[in-house]
Amino acid sequence: MPRDPKHDILFEPIKIGPKVMKNRFYQVPHCNGFGSEKPFSQAYFRALKAEGGFAGVSTEYCSISPESDDTHRMSARIWDDGDIKNLSLMCDMLHEHDALAACELWYGGPHAPNMESRCVARGPSQIPSDFEFLTYAIEADKDDIRYLQNLYVAAAKRARTAGFDIVYVYGSHSYLPQQFLTPYYNHRTDEYGGSFENRARFWRETIEMVKEAVGDDCAICVRMSTDMFMGEAGTQLKRDCLPFVELCDDLVDVWDINLSGIAEWGEDATPSRFYPQGRALPWQAAVKAISKKPVLGVGRWTNPDLMAEAINDGKLDIIATCRPSTSDPFLPKKIDEGRLDDIRECIGCNVCISRWEIGGPPLICTQNATAGEEYRRGWHPERFTKAKNADNDVLVVGAGPAGMECAMILGKRGMRRVHLVEEQDDMGGTMRWIPQLPGLGEWARIVNYRKIQIDKLKNVEFIPNTKLSAKDVAEYGAEIVIVATGSYWSTDGLNGASHATIEGADASLAWQATPDQIMGEGKELAGDSVVVFDNDGYYTGVSMAEKLALEGKKVTLMTPLGTIAPYMHFTLEAPNQHRTLHRLGVEIVPYHLPSRVEEGVVVATHVYDEEGHEKSFAADGVVWVAQRRSNEALFRELKDSIGLDQLKAEGVDSLYRIGDCEAPRLTADAVFSGHRLAREIDSADPSLPLPFKRERRMVDDASVASEKAEYAALYAEASLS
Amino acid sequence: MSVLVVAEHLRGQIRDVTRELVTAGRELGPVTVAVIGQDPGSLVDAANIDGVAEIVTVTIGAGEFENDAYQAAVEALIADRKPRVTLLGFTVNSMGYGPAAAVKLGLGFASDVHGIALEGDAVVATRSFYGSKVNAELEFPGADGVMLLLRPTVWAPAEGRGSASVSSLEVAAPASRARHRELVEASTSSDVDITQADFLLSIGRGIGDKENVEMFKELAEKMGATLSVSRPLVDAGWMPSSRQVGQSGKTVKPSVYLAFGISGAVQHLAGMKASGTIIAVNTDPEAAIFNVAQYGVKADLFDVAEELEKLY
């Protein structure tokens, strides 16, 4: 299909300093958990986006010194030759696709806990980080300032050697250069603090020095937060950002424009729950209005019409994405080929970000099961090998996220016939009602995308309105049976805190309900007050509370945990969710576990009260968000009552289960489990995931010998004292 | 070239499609309108439209439409008047007997026709194929006469009073093998199943804020339409996905699809372009929905909606 001419502007090249970007699609720095120490995972992840048409791809934040060590969180590092070598793989692979490689030089100052390096950071003033615990920096003197600036220069040179085309002097959301700019972080009274010129001095000098060092070979990019939304203490658009742009415009080759500080950087990496795409546009436009250089910026961009509009309206020059490039690395190519309904749109759940926030794990993506698996499992989101056992028919029971994904990938792998059978009248499973929770409308894209793809696959048939018994499944005629029947919320109060049910808990009663019943079955609770008991830890409890409060109920949200929805801290949704609940008058009761419920009252005890004093909470209704349980019945009947031998006699060679019906999990993981099974359906034992590649140093005789020799030499003169 | 138009009526009223047939027929030649019914005389006045040369009435036994009676009447009329072209509406009733008469009499035949041209003596009809994606020109070589079933609302209904001569034709009525018993009102379908609605009022991003949904909800109710939406409104959480029209929502084929503020993204069009009559109201003259709509309005949605509400 031809490209829509309205989108032509997105494919016009643009000059950035000494370089040219071949189109307007750019992957702005974002974390993936791989850094410089998993170089293959890093390179394969980034290169895939270039293959998908991105004209520029950046590393994540890239530490320029051991003093800037963000452990437990994973950054890239460019400290030494080994890092140069490792990151050069990424550069080479990007260049193979004619994409520019960018390196975001980062120094965290007081935000970096340095838990691995055990070094100490330097910063503008000695005030502990608002983002990390127990982290203090040295208050930099003039020598420290020169030292810091030279760190940037040395790192920029290493980046150039590695092959990077674009080098950042990175300040967003509040890292070193921006800390100098911002009164909140900078209480200095010398020429590096106080007035705007003084506060801007460090950053401007650093840019000058970096430009002098590598500016002929590399484009210089400055990433800054236009406004930290912290009033006069934080960076402000008109007082600080725009004058800074004016001041440095001739030094900078491209501006990368953000919002917010670091403590609530969800105001920049906006969850779809609270913001539509393009939220930062007014700020980006403000910069573009006064700059003569190209401006790029994120906005969770998925709609090519809005992208083109932003450029045509003179608000942005380059469409930058992180999350949409992860949910679909082939976003540019699909727009170019007019294949808009093949785009796997970002849903703004921020589960990818949550992995970085937790610190350690590689990123995952709810929409794209291959994100993070490019190298370690060799998965390509747009390429599928024909299954060796393609001459088989498959029955997938249940069209929730796991079932849909599995059926779709099996279809793409050429299985002879795939029947996706669902008892409801449409695909989606619980993902049909989850997007109806307040703010989650974009999550429906999980279902929308798969529906369209499955509709296109000639070897996959979707059969709705059909509930299969175990006998029906056995006699269905499929050689491979995959059960994907999902999970339900416990109706008896069974929860992970007490590992017990709760006396009186029974969601079959009219005054009690689970989320499934309310959202999926339309059960309504009478009365004015409701207690929502939440031991889930993620969004279901708070979303139910919000929904019921919006309907006019007086809501008490009770949890045995110290805070509600702790996982939403990692998805950056917590601050605004708290604000919402506060505004709606939801009473939050932490550290409490119900000991029993009776009609009209929930009796609970404080989890740290050794004497177990009971407190009563008035409740016309109770909603149990206690824990989920797998819908195992069908699988158990197939495996236990009918048995694998009998199934084989009926022609069913293999029986598998995926997603929540195996064990409840994040939607991202349910989709992953369906994807994995489909990718490995022709392995020796598909029920067991194949080993994935682990990037690690392996011991060998030569290195053991040399390490031991080096250590021995070190202490040759020093005996035990 | 003489033209025979078979009038269609229901419950004592001439249906508007008849007037459209007159408009189309007028362009081809002198038009004879056949009024077939139990009391055709009562319909003659309404059939006397500007451009009609003559009206022929045929009296049948049945109070409403019956296949065999109409087929016999039309066959007799064709034998008597020998029209070059017989025009019927592409309607449920016509489907029941038109092709039967045509195949029996060896006429050329095409249905869902939306264009007619004359090339000398030859009739060329234009219709769509493959889900309306392509058009085709059809000819009818060797046929003495041609029967065409015309797509409703393509030709404007003829207005004005005519001065047709009126006569009647006696037709030997065979016993009807399919006998009309009664008309039954449609059962009110559950309002959430938009695929069953015959009239959808659909809203898209162009309506602006969530608060505006209510006004279109009310308008839909007043007009007797079911409210449906395009994806952005579902994404934003303003309406449930059961109301969504589109490739990932529901595919609908109502008789009327009235769209406010919908630009016509490919995925949305895929879900509704088979609708009978699409009327699109949008401020953007480039909106893709105008490519599939039969009628377009480039005006402020709210002004138009306000005026519409006054009429109901």
Add this chain to the structure above:
Amino acid sequence: MKTVVCIKQVLQLGDEVEFTDDGLDVDPDYLDPALNEWDSFATEEALQLRERLGGEVVLVTCGSKASEAALRRCLAMGADRAIRIEGVARDPFSVARALAEVVSAENADLVLCGVQSSDAVQAATGTALAELLDLPCAAVVTKVDYDAGARTAVVDRELEGGLVDRVEIDTPAVLTIQTGINEPRYANLRAIKQAEQVEIDVRNAAGGGAPAYRVRKMFVPDRGEGAEMIDGSPAEIAARIASIVKERLV
């Protein structure tokens, strides 16, 4: 009782189109075959009649070997046997004549066709077939009330706007079946595999008789032939919209 169901494998066009060299049809490479949506409802109706009244469900189609896929879908639903007629032109009268030869020999109690096919939308074949079989016809049927061996059936016809015309029709008869009359059953993989093995009775059309029409040109309509724009004041526009709506619904 015996029900004959006439089905069609339709051809679906995607977003891209090229025409054959003679410009008379779309290039087959751009067309995807599928069972005509109406025919799955017709087949289901026949199967439900068989479940109630016993007997046989016989499928007949006009088409090339590729169209056997459509027959097998309906066989997988549970139809008893299938006949394919080769060498037939695609216009409704040519098809009706070919079907008539085969169907008349079956002496069915009811002959069911879909109201129309999704690729041609003529809504003519079933009615023409009825004429050639000299059987009564009811078109656009949404309900069938029939007893085995009865001389009549009562059927509902769905008129525009949803109004229903209830008709008593002599049987044997031809009914053209509307979508939504029932919920077509799914065929499981076992049934699909079994249907693959069924031998389909292939016949040749006798031919003869003029087609209903001849295509002289096929083309993509100009995009400019888009909507008829309604101008005027909002009040005038609203009035025109209201009249169009009324016209189309009554």
